[in-house]
Amino acid sequence: MGSYNWNWPILLKEPYFTWIVTGFGKTILIAVLAWAIAFPLGSAIGIARTADNRALRYAGTAYVDIFRNIPLLVQMFLWYFVVPELLPADWGRWVKREMPYPQFTTAVVCLGLYTASRVAEQMRSGIDAIPRGQRNAGLAMGLKPSQVYRYVLIPVAYRTIIPPLTSDFLGVFKNSSLALTIGVLELTSQARQIEEYTFAAFEAFTVATVLYCLVTGLVILIMRILEGRTRIAGTLAVGAQ
Amino acid sequence: MIELKNVSKWYGPFRVLDDCSMSIAKGEVVVICGPSGSGKSTLIKCINGLEPFTKGTITVEDISVGDRSTNLPKLRSRIGMVFQNFELFPHMTAAENIVLAQQKVLGRDRAAAEAKGHELLDRMGLAEQAAKYPSQLSGGQQQRVAIARALAMDPIAMLFDEPTSALDPEMITEVLDVMVKLAEEGMTMAVVTHEMGFARKVANRIVFMDQGTIVEDADKESFFGTPRSERAQLFLSKILQH
Amino acid sequence: MFGSFDFAILWANAPFLWNGMLLTLQLTGLAVTGGLLLGTVLAVARLSPIKPLAWVVEAYVNFLRSMPLILVIFWFYTLVPKLIGRPVSSFYSVLIAFVMFEAAYYSEIIRAGISSVRRGQISAAMALGLTKMQSMRYVILPQAVRNMVPVLLTQSIVMLQDTSLVYVVGLRDFLTSADIVASRDNRPTELYLFVALVFLVICFSASRLANRLQRKYAL
Numbered sequence: 148m149g150s151y152n153w154n155w156p157i158l159l160k161e162p163y164f165t166w167i168v169t170g171f172g173k174t175i176l177i178a179v180l181a182w183a184i185a186f187p188l189g190s191a192i193g194i195a196r197t198a199d200n201r202a203l204r205y206a207g208t209a210y211v212d213i214f215r216n217i218p219l220l221v222q223m224f225l226w227y228f229v230v231p232e233l234l235p236a237d238w239g240r241w242v243k244r245e246m247p248y249p250q251f252t253t254a255v256v257c258l259g260l261y262t263a264s265r266v267a268e269q270m271r272s273g274i275d276a277i278p279r280g281q282r283n284a285g286l287a288m289g290l291k292p293s294q295v296y297r298y299v300l301i302p303v304a305y306r307t308i309i310p311p312l313t314s315d316f317l318g319v320f321k322n323s324s325l326a327l328t329i330g331v332l333e334l335t336s337q338a339r340q341i342e343e344y345t346f347a348a349f350e351a352f353t354v355a356t357v358l359y360c361l362v363t364g365l366v367i368l369i370m371r372i373l374e375g376r377t378r379i380a381g382t383l384a385v386g387a388q
Numbered sequence: 389m390i391e392l393k394n395v396s397k398w399y400g401p402f403r404v405l406d407d408c409s410m411s412i413a414k415g416e417v418v419v420i421c422g423p424s425g426s427g428k429s430t431l432i433k434c435i436n437g438l439e440p441f442t443k444g445t446i447t448v449e450d451i452s453v454g455d456r457s458t459n460l461p462k463l464r465s466r467i468g469m470v471f472q473n474f475e476l477f478p479h480m481t482a483a484e485n486i487v488l489a490q491q492k493v494l495g496r497d498r499a500a501a502e503a504k505g506h507e508l509l510d511r512m513g514l515a516e517q518a519a520k521y522p523s524q525l526s527g528g529q530q531q532r533v534a535i536a537r538a539l540a541m542d543p544i545a546m547l548f549d550e551p552t553s554a555l556d557p558e559m560i561t562e563v564l565d566v567m568v569k570l571a572e573e574g575m576t577m578a579v580v581t582h583e584m585g586f587a588r589k590v591a592n593r594i595v596f597m598d599q600g601t602i603v604e605d606a607d608k609e610s611f612f613g614t615p616r617s618e619r620a621q622l623f624l625s626k627i628l629q630h
Numbered sequence: 631m632f633g634s635f636d637f638a639i640l641w642a643n644a645p646f647l648w649n650g651m652l653l654t655l656q657l658t659g660l661a662v663t664g665g666l667l668l669g670t671v672l673a674v675a676r677l678s679p680i681k682p683l684a685w686v687v688e689a690y691v692n693f694l695r696s697m698p699l700i701l702v703i704f705w706f707y708t709l710v711p712k713l714i715g716r717p718v719s720s721f722y723s724v725l726i727a728f729v730m731f732e733a734a735y736y737s738e739i740i741r742a743g744i745s746s747v748r749r750g751q752i753s754a755a756m757a758l759g760l761t762k763m764q765s766m767r768y769v770i771l772p773q774a775v776r777n778m779v780p781v782l783l784t785q786s787i788v789m790l791q792d793t794s795l796v797y798v799v800g801l802r803d804f805l806t807s808a809d810i811v812a813s814r815d816n817r818p819t820e821l822y823l824f825v826a827l828v829f830l831v832i833c834f835s836a837s838r839l840a841n842r843l844q845r846k847y848a849l
Contacts, residue, residue, distance in 0.1 A: 216833035217826045218791035221805060225826060228818035317696075324698035328797060335701050348708040356697055356705075363696035438753050465759025475754035479772045488768060489758035541758065 154347045158354060163341050170337030171358055177255055177323040177333060182316060184259030185266050192263060193270020194296060207267065214264035219257075220325055226257040227329045254326035258319060265315045273304030306377050313370040320362055334358060389414045389576055390435060390545060395444035397430065404430050405441065406600040412545070417577045419587040422597035423623060428580045429472075431597070432547050435578065436467045449544065465493045468538030472550040474530040476522040482509065482533045483518040486540045494541065501540070508536040512566055528559030532566055545576040552583060584627055588612060596620045639820055643811045650807030651828075657725060657803065658790045664729035665789070666782070669736025676741055687737070694734040700798055703727045707799050720799050732789055739785060743778035744770065780844035787836045791829065804828070 157163060196207035214222070227250070231242045246252060277300055285295035327336035338355035342348040390412040397405040405427045412418050420428045433439040435446060437453050437460045446453040451463055476485050486505035490496045496504075509515050512532045522530050531551060538546060548567065552560045564586050571577055571590035581587070587594055587608070594611040596604040596619070604611065604620045611620070640647070675687045694702070706727035711718045747770050755765035794805040802810070805825055812821040 212834060213830065216787075216830045216837065218794040218805070218829055220794045220797060221822065221826050221829060224805075224809070224818070224822050228812070229822050232819050321698040324700040325795075327700070335698060335704070338701070339704060342704075342708065352701065352705055352708070355701055359698065359701065360693070360696045433753075436757060438757060461756070461759045461761045463759075464757055467757075469754075469757035471750060471754060471757075473748075473750050475748075475750045477751065477754070477769050477773075479776065489760060492764050492768065493759040537758070 153350070154345065155350050157345050157347050158341070158350055163345065166332075166337040166341060167334070167354060167358075170332055170334040170355075173251070173326075173332060174320065174323045174334040175362075177251070177258065177326055177331070178320045180255045181258035181262055181323070182319050184255070185262035185319070188259070189263035189266025190270050190301075192267035194274065194301070196267065196271045197274045199292070207271075211264045211267050214261050215268075219261055219322055220328060222261055223254065223257050223325055223329055227253045250326070250330045253329060254323070254331050258322055258326070261322070262315060262319050265318070266312065269308045269311050269315065270304060273308040274300050276307060277303055306374075309370060309374045309377070313367065316370075317363055317366055320359070320366070389449055390578070391445075391447045392431075392435070393445045395431070395434060395441050395446060397427075397434070397439070397441040397443075403600050405434070408444070408597075408600075408602050410595055410602060410605055412576060412578055414576055415574045416592045417571045417575075417579070417590050418593045418595060419591040420578065420580045420595045420597060421582060421584075421587070421623070421627075422603075425599070426597040427600040428597045429549050432549055432578055432580050435547055436464050436469060438469075461493065465489070465541055466544050468541060468543035468546040470531070470534050470538055470546065470548045470551050472553050474522070474527070474534045474554070476530055476534055476537070478522050481519050481521055482514070482525065485522075485533060486537045489537070490540050504540050505536070508539055509533070512536060526559060527555045528562045531555065531559075531563045535563075535566055535570075539570075545578070546570065548577065548579040548581065550580050550582075552581065582627060584612075584624075596623065598623075636817060636820055639811070639815060639817050640824055646811065647804065647807050647824075650802055650804040653721075653802060654790070654793050654804040657721070657728065657793045657796070658786070660725055661728035661732055661793070662786045662789055664725070665732035665736050668729060668733035669740055672733055672737035673740035673744065676737065677744060691734045691737055694731055699727075699731055699792055699795055702731050703795060703798060706730070720796075720801050724796050724799060724801055728789070728793070732785070732792075735785055735788075736782065739778060739781050740774075743774040743781070746777055747773045776847045780840045780848060783840040783843065784837065787833050787840070790836075791833065 158167065192207045192210055195203040196211070198204055198207075217225075231239050233239075234242060242249070281299055281303075282295055285299040286292070290298065323333055324335040326333050327339075332340075334355050338351040341351040345351070392408055392410050395405055395408045396403070408427075408431060410418070420432065422428050430439050434441045435448070435453065437458075441454060444454075448463060448467065451458055453460075453463065476482070477488070480488065483502065483505050486508065487498065487501040490501035490504065491498060506515065506518060509518055512535075514529060514532055514536070517525055517529055517533070522533075525533065535551075551567070552563050555563065560583070564583060567577070567579070567586065568590050579586070579591075591608050593605065593607050595602055596611070596617070598619050603617050612624075672687050672691065676684050676691075678684055703724060707720060707723045710723040710726060751769055751773065752765055755769040756762075760768065793803055796803050797806045797809065800806065808821040808825045812818040
């Protein structure tokens with residue numbers, strides 16, 4: 148390590164500084180957009196897995212099993228290289244030639260659908276953890292099943308799964324780094340690029356590391372506040388592995 | 389045999405035990421009762437050092453429990469304890485539960501330990517359950533196995549911490565019967581319980597605790613006849629209604 | 631859609647792909663073993679009464695869990711040769727990265743497993759006169775291990791999937807090998823679908839096994 152030439156100031160020079168900023172921005176954007184897909188979709192699938200309707204349950208389980216058992220990187224390649232080939236000719240052509248920001252969009256869609264499977268698991272375990280008696284009490288009052296879900300089950304489930312959901316939300320930020328394999332210039336790829344141009348490996352990777360840790364710390368803090376504000380007295384958090 | 393002198397335990401401003409003194413002679417059966425939070429469970433757990441205490445002394449056959457130089461595991465091997473939630477080891481069969489401490493603490497060889505275990509289970513009518521796991525036994529059966537596990541160590545005294553509180557009503561009797569027999573055989577016992585019927589039958593003395601202090605310590609007749617303190621009277625009236 | 635699907639290409643490159651799979655399995659096996667060993671040490675350190683030690687380990691675990699695995703791989707890929715002073719094969723750099731990374735996750739699972747044993751069990755063991763070591767050995771650890779194993783297995787399945795990330799440093803695992811063939815012969819569809827299918831089968835079976843273990847042995 149003695150022969151390493153430290154060069155921190157280079158990170159403040161152009162174009163490297165801009166690379167870091169845009170890279171970080173892309174990371175945040177990918178994560179937020181992917182979560183915007185994953186959260187509603189995953190909630191719906193998770194609810195489907197607890198439904199009385201067997202078809203819904205099987206469909207939900209199939210979704211989760213497929214997305215959880217294929218590595219995320221393989222999924223990324225499938226979306227980017229394979230799906231455009233398998234689509235009907237017109238759609239395929241549009242995706243390959245005319246879709247704006249193809250790599251970015253593909254990364255967001257891939258990450259969103261993958262994370263939805265994780266959200267689905269949390270949602271399912273959150274609802275399953277609610278004693279059956281709650282559902283029965285709702286039905287006995289004359290509420291329809293959809294109302295039971297809306298007023299009785301879902302509000303409670305969301306509150307109890309905040310901790311594991313937090314960890315999945317952080318996972319989206321971390322998994323955004325996989326977008327670099329299809330050419331998206333997010334934070335990690337920019338750090339690598341700086342390293343290749345300047346040989347300031349340590350400095351570049353440190354900045355990336357610090358930024359990721361910052362995001363993690365901030366998210367955990369916000370989630371703790373959220374958990375405190377919405378806590379139901381006397382309940383413990385529940386989650387899936 | 390067991391002496392508690394001015395035992396106190398506190399966390400910051402919160403006093404769990406406040407200047408408790410009592411003694412249990414050999415062969416005596418002492419029932420400790422009181423409302424929840426009165427510190428009775430804590431007190432009994434101090435006797436075998438499972439709970440530390442801040443002030444006072446506890447001696448068992450002249451060995452001080454609070455003293456740093458005391459060999460606690462050795463002392464504990466001579467006092468048996470039965471817990472509210474049975475606490476059988478779920479990964480071992482009933483027989484293995486009873487054999488473990490005999491082998492590892494008393495150094496008995498396996499054959500002797502197993503024989504002792506079978507003898508005890510047999511006395512309680514549980515010989516058939518020896519090879520079963522705790523999850524396969526009812527609550528009453530589990531608690532009786534737990535008692536056998538403690539008795540296998542040939543203890544000089546037995547401590548019971550609310551032994552029937554976690555049992556369904558129909559199983560309470562089978563456990564109390566075992567405890568009554570134990571008392572009649574002359575075992576020194578300290579029992580934390582709400583079961584006043586049991587107390588009436590075999591207790592020599594009743595100790596009533598409230599908010600960390602011993603409010604009353606009387607022999608059986610006096611306690612059930614005319615308890616001196618108001619709190620004990622109130623407590624008894626609520627309990628004895630059932 | 632599947633009209634021009636070309637299975638032959640899979641047959642033709644089977645040995646090459648198989649070598650990739652071997653590397654994947656090798657890397658996974660070594661990383662799981664190393665991760666478990668280091669993870670156990672970390673878990674014990676975190677549960678120890680020596681506060682500074684527990685604190686340092688906690689910081690390490692939280693730190694590693696805040697970063698993407700790809701970044702950790704890059705770190706060790708550039709750092710290990712510099713530390714040792716001479717070039718190191720990427721396999722070893724990557725292996726160290728995986729062991730350090732996964733150990734953080736394993737240590738959390740192990741710590742949770744030990745803490746999950748009911749407190750009353752410790753009381754009961756000590757009330758019988760067992761020493762702290764004896765209680766650990768005969769009462770706590772057997773229960774903790776039985777609860778931990780399904781979760782550790784699940785994490786190992788995750789580990790198997792994570793090894794595909796060696797793509798970023800060009801190590802020829804299963805996915806990278808398939809990618810090489812796909813680019814060379816311009817047949818991404820067949821290759822990537824094949825890779826997806828293989829992983830799906832392996833991971834799905836393994837997670838079913840984990841579920842069965844959970845139902846049978848967890849206390």
